[in-house]
Amino acid sequence: MTQPHLSLQNVTYTYEENGPEAVSDFSLDVGRGEFVALLGHNGSGKSTVAKLLNGLYTPTGGNVLVAGMDTQDSQYTWEIRKRCGMVFQNPDNQIVATVVREDVAFGLENLGVPSEDMPAIIDRALSAVNMADFADRAPHMLSGGQKQRIAIAGILAMQPEIIVLDEATAMLDPSGREEVLETALRLNREQGITVVWITHFMEEAARSSRVAVMYKGKLVMDGTPREVFSQVDLVREYRLDVPPMTRLAHMLRERGLDVRPDALTIPEMRQEVKRLAHHA
């Protein structure tokens, strides 16, 4: 049996001693090269899990292993941060330098990358998020969406094995969101980078290979998008929803059409309509 890339074992986390459990007896193994969407209501514990994954928080109970290394063992702290890159909800808190190029370089300096190699690495990372033209601009003067992409470039430059993106697309416009999701999917597909994608957009989750759902600190669902989203009532009970095309499929069935109930994406729905139009 191969070792999971990320392993949360009966993890509990409380922000204050004897306080409420933000994460509660949570167990999840993520294999190398998986793309997992982590969903859950506001306050369900997703961001806490994200911070447990790169050792920013250490569990109150249980263990978190990153590539087999326990986050509680301080000798691994640096190694874990290097292998597991994080992009958080608010890009402002991640920007450290006054010029975009330097901001992206920040992590590289800490890794000891020779300075002559840096410009090429930085340019590649900025191109991957379509921000190459902004290399010499001041990050604090960029719009929200632009800042978010710089933060992602900073992580990409460090070439981590695992990337955890905590609502990294929440503030992006539709094309920016698509670019970032496409970038993450491509890094996952082509370089085998393990991705944990935290989101409130069900249509993004529909494109992952695995969906994990949290509810009040606990893991309550885990499966392929089709397995999870076909359980419409349960998903709604957990304060989530199904992707828009799954909703449309249900509306069509209510109107007496024999559409597959588990359609997830626009291409799938287009196929279904074509099939029915042929029969009609």
Next chain:
Amino acid sequence: MPITLEKLSHTYQEGSPFQATALHDINLTIQDGELLALIGHTGSGKSTLAQHLNGLLKPTAGRVLLDGQDINQKDADRRALRFRVGLVFQYPEHQLFEETVRKDIGFGPRNMGLSEQEVEQRVHEAMDKTGLVYDEVGEKSPFELSGGQMRRVALAGVLAMKPDILVLDEPTAGLDPRARDFLLSDIARLHREGTTVVMISHSMDDVARLATRVAVLEKGRLVMEGPPGDIFTQVDRLTAMGLDVPQASKLRHELEAEGIVLPPCYLLDDLADHLAHRLKGGAADAT
């Protein structure tokens, strides 16, 4: 009391090497009782425009008129303006500063000079409206909340002032689907009850659901404006601008390319009706 933007331009850091013109010559009137959605590519100037509506930013050229009065005149009552035009920022944590959620939401009403009792009542009402449970988070620090909870506190703080005009910069970003649904219904209700709403959003489905009018910014210019039905049928033009259309418009457009032509629509419910009609009606025609 309509707000009129008259030849409004805004240049950040004028005269410095970082000078950037975010808005160019905008002419736009926000009518009483409308729900205007402002959409546009990232960096197109939406947040900059929003911050002119309550005087937080001043135009570098042009004027902002409220009831025909220039809000940036020396003798304008800027304090009253902040109460009449409530702005919820794109990043709510920029708006939060008090030590408890209760105090944070009560800050505006307290500043308006309401009695402690009235303030408390407004805090309770606003928390109800935004789905925050007083006993759970009232005494918590706003900075100990999750992202979505913080957003609700920022919104509650503005609602508590009962503004005539509500300006929401990406109000549903970071909200879970149920909270999003809840908030959108609430915005719709406030709008029905007479509040004028300006909503900035990257979510075309949210815009489709609520807006009575849509304005599109591109690189600081107002390039399209009209009812959602007129805007969201221009799929290719919006896509070329890096924008999106509601899921229903997108599927309808893709089906059209396959020769399945349906009447224009941008809401899933309407699309379902058209599809049902077409696919069942088609069967009837064939026989």
